[in-house]
Amino acid sequence: MTDWENRYQAGDMPWEKGRAAPPLLELLEKSEPGMWGPGPVLVPGCGYGHDVRALGGLGVPVVGLDLSETAVARAREFSPAACGTYETGDFLDPAWREGKTFSAIWEHTCFCAIDPADRGRYAAAVAGCLPAGGLLAGVFFLNPFDAGEDASGPPFGTTLAELDEWFSPHFERIGGWVPERAYPGREGREWVGLFRKRA
Incomplete structure (x- = not known):
């Protein structure tokens, strides 16, 4: 398993785009009013909290979660309280999820970062955190690597068939849909x- 805390402490974070x-x-511009529900919205694997702050404009509570204490501390430095709160914890750990319910989950970097063998646990965790009608919205990496690159991951790619499965x-x-906007590369x-x- 990747030592995410060590990666943040060492500054080895190619996923951190600022x-x-x-x-x-792009999705927020297309969102219908109320699509995200009353909140809170959960962002697992939030890193420095850039997505949390963007979602903060919805006017609903947003919770950023990360395994790395360093990432969470930095996210808190960036963020006024009105833009979200942050917790250190493991989304796949039932003890962290116990008693927690969210109206929506935004997935960006968690699914592609975990070992693919844990994707069943991830899907169960998402289902366990959302009520009937709850929203899972995310951007998923289909093809993270160029030809010849080390594809051992993370990140780990996926397919539409696997997501549906x-x-x-x-x-x-x-x-x-394939988004029109993306980080370079x-x-x-x-x-x-x-x-x-x-239901």
């Missing part, structure tokens, strides 16, 4: 997916 994910900003037992896919490699939890 701004919110462009596909999230993991989420369809609990969710209906209600939308999806990710153009055409990502997919925005919207899933609504079944």
Whole structure:
């Protein structure tokens, strides 16, 4: 398992782009009022909290979660309280999730960072945190690597078929597209997916 705390302490964070994910900003422009529910919205693997702050404009509570204490401390330095709160914890740990419910989850860097063997646990965690009608929205890495690159990950790529396999037992896919906006180098490699939890 990757030592995320050590990576943050060492400054070895190629995923840290200094701004919110462009596909999230694209999605927020397309969002219907109330799509995200009353909150709170959860951002697992939030890092420095750029996506949390972008979601803070929804006017609903937003919670950023990360394994790294260093990342969470930095996110708190960046963020006024009105833009979200932050916790250190493991989204896959049932003890962290106990008693917590969210109206929506924004997925950006957590799914692609965990070992693919844990994706079933991830899907179960998402389903366990959302009520019927809750929203899972995310940007998923389909093809993270150029030819010849070390593809051992993380990040780990995925496919639409795999996403449907993991989420369809609990969710209906209600939308999806290749985003027009992306960080440089990710153009055409990502997919925005919207899933609504079944009753």
